[in-house]
Amino acid sequence: MPRKYIKKRINSFGYAFKGIWAAFWYEPNMKLHLLGAAEAIFLGWFFEINNAEWIWITLAIGLVWMAEIFNTAVEKLTDLVSPEYNELAGRVKDLAAGAVLISAITALVIGLLVFWPHVEKLPGYDELLQKYL
Numbered sequence: 621m622p623r624k625y626i627k628k629r630i631n632s633f634g635y636a637f638k639g640i641w642a643a644f645w646y647e648p649n650m651k652l653h654l655l656g657a658a659e660a661i662f663l664g665w666f667f668e669i670n671n672a673e674w675i676w677i678t679l680a681i682g683l684v685w686m687a688e689i690f691n692t693a694v695e696k697l698t699d700l701v702s703p704e705y706n707e708l709a710g711r712v713k714d715l716a717a718g719a720v721l722i723s724a725i726t727a728l729v730i731g732l733l734v735f736w737p738h739v740e741k742l743p744g745y746d747e748l749l750q751k752y753l
């Protein structure tokens with residue numbers, strides 16, 4: 621393989637990592653998603669979830685991060701193209717935000733499906749249920 625080609629591919633990775641770093645550094649929402657991921661990983665460790673369950677958690681985290689980064693990119697591009705008020709620009713941003721919301725709801729459902737059976741097995745769960753329900 622030509623050296624120039626390899627160098628270009630390595631550069632592309634560098635730009636992509638720069639984008640990921642910028643998203644986590646500058647975007648408050650990404651910090652929240654990072655916190656959400658940390659919580660899910662902590663729960664996964666606490667409940668000693670199996671490989672299949674880790675796959676779902678990994679997919680859920682990746683889905684939300686990916687959607688948020690795309691949303692940020694769309695927002696920036698929209699601000700660049702249409703800094704003034706524009707109905708279409710607003711709709712574009714709403715659509716991108718909608719995609720993030722769908723990813724977050726999906727991740728929440730995955731989290732409940734994965735963790736709820738483990739929560740039910742916690743000692744004292746039945747007593748707690750009887751006391752409050």
Ligand SMILES: Nc1ncnc2c1ncn2[C@@H]1O[C@H](COP(=O)(O)OP(=O)(O)OP(=O)(O)O)[C@@H](O)[C@H]1O
Pocket residue numbers: 649695702703704705706707709710711713714717
């Ligand atoms: N140029 C614009 N023209 C019309 N409406 C806009 C425009 N910019 C933003 N909006 C409206 O305001 C909403 C919020 O846009 P904004 O860019 O402030 O995103 P945000 O919710 O603050 O994003 P974040 O918090 O993720 O940075 C949009 O979803 C859209 O409805």
